[in-house]
Amino acid sequence: MKYLKQAIIPLAVFLGAGFYYYHQACPTFYYWDSAELTAAVLGRGVPHPPGFPFFLILSSAWQRFLSLDPKLSLNVFSALFGALGLCFWYQVTVKVLRLLRLAKSEGIISLVSLVSVAIMGVSLTYSIQATRFEVYSLNFAGFAALTLICLSIINRETPSKLLSLGFFMLLGAFLAVHNLTIALAIPGLLLLVVWPQKMTLGNALLGTIGSFIFSGLFYLLLLFNAQSNPPLNWGDPANLGNLVDYILVKGFVTSTSRFTLSHIIAQLSFAYDIFIRQIGPAALALALFGFGYVIWKKREIGIPLTLIFGLNIVSVAFAENYFYENYDLHGYLMISLAIAIIFLAVTFLLIHNLIMSRFKGKRAEVTRALALGIFLIFAMLILAPPAKDNFRSADLSKVRGAEEYAGRFLADAPDSSVVITSSYNTYFCALAYQALFPNTRGKAVVNLYNWDHEWGRDESDRALKIPAQEKFIRTSYYSDFINRAKKSHPVFIEYDQSSAPIARYLIPRGMGYLFSLSDTLSDPATFAVDDPYISLSSKASDLESIRTWVLWLQSRGEYFTRLKCDKAASRYIAQIDTLASKADLQ
Known part of the structure; x- marks a missing residue:
């Protein structure tokens, strides 16, 4: 019964988000990479590097076994994992707040986590990846699952070899989805478990090497696809030599050649402009306060999360220098946005506690009710403007x-x-x-x-x-x-x-x-x-x-x-x- 109660809110998040994204899903393939990935899945082709083989395997299996109209079903695939990723991130936020021991009430922790994750769920950055066929919703769901496993390892009294093995196998699989953003999260994820000595540095490094090797096995799919000369055959990785060149993006240098200091600065300011529109300036300021608090009180949590945030913000500099704000850039920012949401939740919980302290001496029931009411009004004032601006901003349901x-x-x-x-x-x-x-x-x-x-x-x-x-x-x-x-x-x-x-x-x-x-x-x-x-x-x-x-x-x-x-x-x-x-x- 205890586990059933704990599953109610995550399940509600999953179903609510799934309903929200499904009703905004594009009824057919969308432009650019969405169209390319549709051609790759249905034609067993090879998309542009890094190829996303694990994504191709899962989406192909989804399409083959469900036998649905691929025009819509592949977009529903993204909606499904968008909802699953949000469900996982709600649980991650709850676990982090528990580790900080800022509240004894599980109900308050759940409420604060739910409110914080909700603003991420309706943001354009997150929802646009769930309403069109793209790699980013699956990629984020994988990152959220990896973070959840790390926090589970931290909470265990004794090490679990099975849990550690599962982490590194899952890491290998998702390195074969969007390898850049997942690879940039690895230092922070490993630091989460190595810092509290729940895993030795040697085992962490060996496991990571194993993850990269395991990831390489998925790329053999691209070799087999290329050998049939499909219409979409980027890089033609039909032999091991070409496959290595493909994985190392040999000749595909448009992005990495622009990794200069001036380009990074330009892209970071561009990322900030996008970022602030997702949660608003007030929430961003509160998230910065939460960041400072976590670094001060629980740096073994704060520093790894900050490392993940920082490296994935910089990942935008690896992206193409588009003529305009491209939806793919939002995909690069998803992980950093999620980390900011955790810091925002921390500040929200601190504010709730501050409000509670102002009602000391009153009856407990009255104190809780007043504090909760004032907190919810405050949270709505902070989050309502960006939520209003972003609500259904990713609606592609009529776009053909x-x-x-x-x-x-x-x-x-x-x-x-x-x-x-x-x-x-x-x-x-x-x-x-x-x-x-x-x-x-x-x-x-x-x-x-x-x-x-x-x-x-x-x-x-x-x-x-x-x-x-x-x-x-x-x-x-x-x-x-x-x-x-x-x-x-x-x-x-x-x-x-x-x-x-x-x-x-x-x-x-x-x-x-x-x-x-x-x-x-x-x-x-x-x-x-x-x-x-x-x-x-x-x-x-x-x-x-x-x-x-x-x-x-x-x-x-x-x-x-x-x-x-x-x-x-x-x-x-x-x-x-x-x-x-x-x-x-x-």
Whole structure:
């Protein structure tokens, strides 16, 4: 009965959060990595490094055994683990407050933990990872489970080899989800158990080495997937040499090359701006006070948590330098946000105790009721503004833009055509659409930026069945590829600046451009009147859809500018301004 009572609130958190996220889940694949991961799961492909093999295994099993419509079910997968992660973090917060011994009442500890975790649950940073198919909700659930195990080890009088083994096996599995954020949490997690001498430093290091080895086994999945030459085959890790290069992100240096002091400072200020919108300035100030208190009173808890917080904040500097606030950056911040929530809960509990002390001498029942009422009013005043701003901010339940765009783009491409995409967004969306609708797979979709890598050129060569001895060299690959492709296939192109040299040979056809050496654009000045770019972009409602369309419209306008058709180009610029005003973009 005792354990049943203890399970009621965690279960309520799980069910409540699950209901909240499920009703906001995107009904189909979303843009960018969500589309890429959909293509990887349904097509048994290889996504960009680090590959997320454990995530692919779990989501593939989820889809295969439940036999649900993958368009929605993969997003529900994220909602499930978003709810589970929140449930785990509630329990982590309770355990930390117990260790601090700030209250004897389990009810007050539970209430403070629930209030604190609730603001995290409705934040955009957390909830946007639970309403679209992404790695971050599963990744956080794993981190929360690892933290929970560490706290369980601390609370035990005698060491448990089984619990320690479970920790390191779980660590290995989640290093195969989002390895950067989990790896950056390792020093703090190990310090939690080594500091109070619940585990020796030697055993902790040996266990961590074992975790990395165990994690490596999951990456063999990517090797097996690559050997079947799937449409999405990033890095082509079809042999051990390529797999090692893939794991070490050889040639994928866009992020790490920017790890300079100036970049870190710029990204940290960017992270702070995002962070403060999740819990508000008042709650952040209270969290800072809680941080100071825990460092002062229980540094064996405070320092490890601070280490986890700090390293994961810095992880944003490893992320791409996006043109705008990308939802993936919120994923990088989830762990740091969760640590701040613990410090906030500590301050809330201290405030409750302070209120209680003001009612000494009154009857116990009256004291508790008054203190509780005042505390709840105070907490609502602090948390209501950010909660109001963020409530349902991740609602994607009516967003079908990625599927609609990809479907229209592929429908506009002639049968048996070679489709050359420039935006990775278009590339991923097209592959996700083909994975969902097999009748569209007769069109070979490639991405020209993959041609910067040998594996990308090999992938495109296979699409045209070009023999290995006839490989094109990198410097002239674009023109050589088109010249070879047009002999037997229509060539359908997504325009950006890389295609500017051949702009005069590109004839707009729906969402893309048909390559032709003979036809010309008959009346470019009036082309944009019935252009689907205008009509489809007008439907964009959520922030990411709007920002995505801004980039697509910009390329469309640049095409007409290149042809000196300023009147046509101006229509796209005007549409960009209209969309930007919706999203308050600069």
